[in-house]
Amino acid sequence: MFRFLRIAILLTILLVVAGRQFLAPERLNSWDKPLWVTIYPVLVEADPATRRYVKSLTPRAFDAINEFLKQQAARYGFSLEQPVVIQVADPLTTAPPPALPTENSGLGVALWSLKMRWWVWRHSRQDGLAPADAKMFVLYQQSKPGQLMERSVGVRNGAFGIVNAEASRQMTARNRVIITHELLHILGAVDRYDMASGQPLAPDGLANPQQSPLYPQQRAEIMAGRIATSAHGWRRPATLKSCVIGAATAAEIGWL
Ligand SMILES: [Zn+2]
Known part of the structure; x- marks a missing residue:
């Protein structure tokens, strides 16, 4: 009985989450109001240096993204006072999100996307955060010699991004490049x-x-x-x- 209930509940949640993608996704790139973006720093490793770095992050650390979008929009005759409003959530200490599918098989991607939505839903609720148009989970870590970082993704249908970032001051500016790239994926690029x-x-x-x-x-x-x-x-x-x-x-x- 309990097992049946559990499966029924899981199925319901899955249907709700999946159902939302079939409803018309909100047009995020209409630019008629600022886009709210929440950055969720994720501590995927228990490294004191990573923790210190993440603790030092404030919304100002991401100001340059707004500046960049504003300047670039102006090149196309768009005057956007504030393209994005960025808020930074409390750091998450959690297991990394479901690993990206290794191959681009339709089913693998669909399953990953479903698991990710569940993961995003579970980890994005936090008191004191305004509802966001896009959620960027930034997995901060130390660079390990000879080891490439996982790739980053921005998923339009779901409006979330997973960014693998190096937790160091020298890399802060480069991390902003990756975050912006993935954010633009969410907006349709x-x-x-x-x-x-x-x-x-x-x-x-x-x-x-x-x-x-x-x-x-x-x-x-x-x-x-x-x-x-x-x-x-x-x-x-x-x-x-x-x-x-x-x-x-x-x-x-x-x-x-
Ligand atoms: Zn890309």
Whole structure:
């Protein structure tokens, strides 16, 4: 009896969570009011340095994202006083979210997406937080030599992002680049780099596709996330100051 009840309850929750994605998702990229974004720092490891770093984070640590969006919107004739309002939640000490599916199989992704929604729902409620349009879970960790960090994702249908970030002052600005990239996914932007090589895809993945000669580029298109130094070479931007929002991305997020 108890087992039956448990399954019934789980199924109901799953249906409610799943059902919400079939309702028309709220248009997040209408830009008629500021977009509320909650950053949830997640402590996935018990490292004192990580904890100290996370404790030092305030909304001001993310101001540059607002500044960046404001400046870039202006290039497209959009005057946004405050594109985003960012609030920072209390750090979560929890097991990492469900691991990303290793392959892009439809079922694997669908299952992951369902498990993620459940995880987001369970971990996003906190007293004193205004309801957010988008939730970014930033998994802060120390960099481990020879070990690549998990990739980050921004999921439009669900309006959440999972960002793997290095917990260090030197990386704060770069983390903002990743957070912004994933946030723009939520707003409808797609990737503009080659998945295998990381190479920005010309022309839309280049910050300045009109430049002559085309390479080296000076900045990164935010959805390419990399500065193309040649047709077969790239480097990562250290800050949002080295990034732009290209016309194709601008169109996807409702600026054109
Ligand atoms: Zn991406």
